[in-house]
Amino acid sequence: AQSVTQPDIHITVSEGASLELRCNYSYGATPYLFWYVQSPGQGLQLLLKYFSGDTLVQGIKGFEAEFKRSQSSFNLRKPSVHWSDAAEYFCGDSSYKLIFGSGTRLLVRP
């Protein structure tokens, strides 16, 4: 069955430190993968997407993600976190229908 797993419920990093948020998908030979960010009470904003081609994709706000088929993973990274990055992050897969993981809440220490 189609599923997306985000194993980390909360992550806390210091401002300026690097960040990696984990995501694993379970469906389809050709995944269509996304990362979205959500601020409290708001809708979801698309950060980046992967459909095919280069497995390292660049997104907005300095984020990037790497697709690894052998690990069924699509982890989100940022080299230097800013306080404004504190939010909830959702990984999504639309291979069949667009579904999301349970999210990772990012907290940023000053």
Added chain:
Amino acid sequence: DAGVTQSPTHLIKTRGQHVTLRCSPISGHKSVSWYQQVLGQGPQFIFQYYEKEERGRGNFPDRFSARQFPNYSSELNVNALLLGDSALYLCASSYQGHTEAFFGQGTRLTVV
């Protein structure tokens, strides 16, 4: 270009009542999906419509229904509201099913 617009933004209903939520997709987008997001959880897929036909349904009871109109706008209807239906309801539009989806700000439904 206007983004995805949802109305109303907030709504309070009583148990047993019916509610209709509305969504206007981005111009040119033909697919609309609906999601329920309970506080502290990820969005749960309810329905997807493409070209006015239902293309997918999540694990929700028959009290939930939706439709898409010729102008590609959509309505989500929920009958016999329960306290557990209190959530943020999100609408997303995309050009086609697999392409990236753009979300509205959501409708916050509170059932009392």
